[in-house]
Amino acid sequence: MFISIENTPPSFKGFTLIMPAVSVGNVGQLATDLLISSLGMARVGYVHTDCLIPMTGNNPYATSAESAAELCTNAEVYSLSDIRLAVLQIRAPVVKTKSRKFRKLITSWIKTCGFDKTVILSSSHAYQRDDQQLLGTPLRYLLSPALEQEVGVHLKELEWKQMERVCAFPGIDGSEQRLYIPGGGVTKGLYTDSCSEGIRMAVLLIFCSEGDNIPDAFSLLNYLNDWLHLVDKPTEASSQWKIPVSWRLLFGSGIPPAIF
Amino acid sequence: MATFFGEVLSVYSRAVEEDEDDLEDENEEDKRIRSEIEQKRSVHVEWCPEVQNSLDVTSEKTLPFSQFLIAVGPNAAGFLSTYVLSSGKWDSIGLVSLWNERSESQQYGVHLQQEAGCVFYKQKECSSVLICQCTLYIAEDQLFPWAEKVFACIQRRGLTVTVLSDAPLSEFKSPNSLYSTTPFLRALRTSAYKTQVSCQLLEQPNIATGLAAAVLSYCQVQKIPAVLYQCYSDVIVPNSITMETYKPALSSLSEIIKLDSCPNADVLKRLLKASEIQSNMYT
Numbered sequence: 001m002f003i004s005i006e007n008t009p010p011s012f013k014g015f016t017l018i019m020p021a022v023s024v025g026n027v028g029q030l031a032t033d034l035l036i037s038s039l040g041m042a043r044v045g046y047v048h049t050d051c052l053i054p055m056t057g058n059n060p061y062a063t064s065a066e067s068a069a070e071l072c073t074n075a076e077v078y079s080l081s082d083i084r085l086a087v088l089q090i091r092a093p094v095v096k097t098k099s100r101k102f103r104k105l106i107t108s109w110i111k112t113c114g115f116d117k118t119v120i121l122s123s124s125h126a127y128q129r130d131d132q133q134l135l136g137t138p139l140r141y142l143l144s145p146a147l148e149q150e151v152g153v154h155l156k157e158l159e160w161k162q163m164e165r166v167c168a169f170p171g172i173d174g175s176e177q178r179l180y181i182p183g184g185g186v187t188k189g190l191y192t193d194s195c196s197e198g199i200r201m202a203v204l205l206i207f208c209s210e211g212d213n214i215p216d217a218f219s220l221l222n223y224l225n226d227w228l229h230l231v232d233k234p235t236e237a238s239s240q241w242k243i244p245v246s247w248r249l250l251f252g253s254g255i256p257p258a259i260f
Numbered sequence: 261m262a263t264f265f266g267e268v269l270s271v272y273s274r275a276v277e278e279d280e281d282d283l284e285d286e287n288e289e290d291k292r293i294r295s296e297i298e299q300k301r302s303v304h305v306e307w308c309p310e311v312q313n314s315l316d317v318t319s320e321k322t323l324p325f326s327q328f329l330i331a332v333g334p335n336a337a338g339f340l341s342t343y344v345l346s347s348g349k350w351d352s353i354g355l356v357s358l359w360n361e362r363s364e365s366q367q368y369g370v371h372l373q374q375e376a377g378c379v380f381y382k383q384k385e386c387s388s389v390l391i392c393q394c395t396l397y398i399a400e401d402q403l404f405p406w407a408e409k410v411f412a413c414i415q416r417r418g419l420t421v422t423v424l425s426d427a428p429l430s431e432f433k434s435p436n437s438l439y440s441t442t443p444f445l446r447a448l449r450t451s452a453y454k455t456q457v458s459c460q461l462l463e464q465p466n467i468a469t470g471l472a473a474a475v476l477s478y479c480q481v482q483k484i485p486a487v488l489y490q491c492y493s494d495v496i497v498p499n500s501i502t503m504e505t506y507k508p509a510l511s512s513l514s515e516i517i518k519l520d521s522c523p524n525a526d527v528l529k530r531l532l533k534a535s536e537i538q539s540n541m542y543t
Binding site: 024025026046059093097098183210248250258 | 276
């Protein structure tokens with residue numbers, strides 16, 4: 001359920017919504033963090049739901065001591081009305097038995113808000129790629145039929161690769177193909193829901209393995225930027241994105257001096 | 261995954277569960293079993309008859325309290341037991357009951373002899389303060405319902421919430437070594453909380469999870485003033501030093517909650533005894 005910070009809820013009519021799927025390596029979430037912090041987006045509300053595990057902390061995008069003391073929750077909505085952009089950041093995994101309820105909540109929220117289009121940033125296990133997926137770029141996209149007509153040609157011009165359908169029964173019967181996004185969390189469910197409900201949705205994903213996924217986040221965000229031009233093209237790689245303060249100590253605390 | 265020291269650990273993904281496709285094709289029986297489990301895991305708030313009566317007569321079906329103090333974990337709960345509740349001026353007025361996968365082991369556990377529970381207390385004369393002591397394990401899916409159900413019984417107008425919560429030092433991220441300063445307090449507050457906090461705010465990238473996070477998120481979203489004092493300690497069992505660390509957290513409430521000057525020795529002894537190793541080769 002969306003709860004606005006201000007008493008009058010913001011209007012998202014005609015906005016583009018960008019949100020992550022909680023997926024392998026948390027790449028979508030990292031990319032979303034980069035986007036919010038780089039564009040300096042303002043928080044406009046929360047998604048308050050029992051489908052996500054609770055967590056809180058201080059402002060992950062703090063730029064001063066004062067702004068550091070703002071409490072953040074597990075799912076928050078940020079907005080930049082100049083470029084008609086809304087971003088939903090999700091900071092906790094979906095409760096095991098509630099992924100279907102969560103998908104319903106998101107799709108019905110997308111419909112009531114009247115977003116022009118929704119972009120899901122996601123990832124999939126690199127080790128589960130099939131032969132045709134192994135070569136070339138690790139980046140893939142999917143478009144719901146409602147969005148395909150409009151932007152399909154444009155994305156082909158960018159030489160983007162659509163996510164391949166894989167054989168349902170490899171080696172036995174090649175005729176039955178299915179969409180398979182291992183490690184993608186709710187990605188596939190959200191995409192199929194949006195296809196059946198006529199929601200204009202794009203899924204951008206990257207094949208990756210768990211570890212230091214910061215480079216994957218940059219790749220995914222640059223991929224998104226090639227399409228939507230949210231920031232100007234950089235002169236050198238990744239310099240236009242601003243790493244938030246919450247990415248400090250991503251691999252644990254400092255080394256205890258007592259070991260020396 | 262290989263660590264810095266070269267050993268290979270088999271770890272689950274930190275982000276996703278693997279069997280998510282299975283949910284798609286469930287039949288009637290699966291659905292029935294799922295809903296039965298869901299029902300079994302639901303959270304119940306029970307009040308003693310007097311309180312239930314006063315709850316029923318009010319038009320909003322809520323209890324009027326101005327301060328709600330929640331202690332999560334053995335040390336936070338122990339702090340309230342030894343410094344506040346031991347004065348004998350408090351009545352237990354209700355509890356939260358729930359079932360999850362750890363309920364049985366908590367009940368019959370050998371090493372955890374201290375009874376786990378989630379109990380509400382109210383002062384005998386003054387009825388403006390509600391205390392909740394929670395040492396119960398609450399599963400991830402039960403945290404949100406806990407906050408929703410408990411706060412549904414409490415009047416929102418004029419309410420301030422204080423949460424005390426235990427946290428292991430190993431979860432605290434800092435570029436500096438901390439072992440000389442432990443245990444220590446860190447605070448998180450909601451936007452509506454305007455009072456000065458009595459310790460440093462929790463630094464990024466540290467976060468709070470569990471019941472403390474569920475309560476604080478609820479208060480942030482509902483615009484209720486709330487503050488969380490998290491005590492990072494390197495000792496996991498109840499101990500007097502960690503309990504004492506919570507003292508400054510109640511300084512802003514000193515008018516209404518009187519702390520005993522020294523901890524109640526009997527209560528303390530009982531708490532510490534419960535966590536002692538009961539039998540090993542050397543005792």
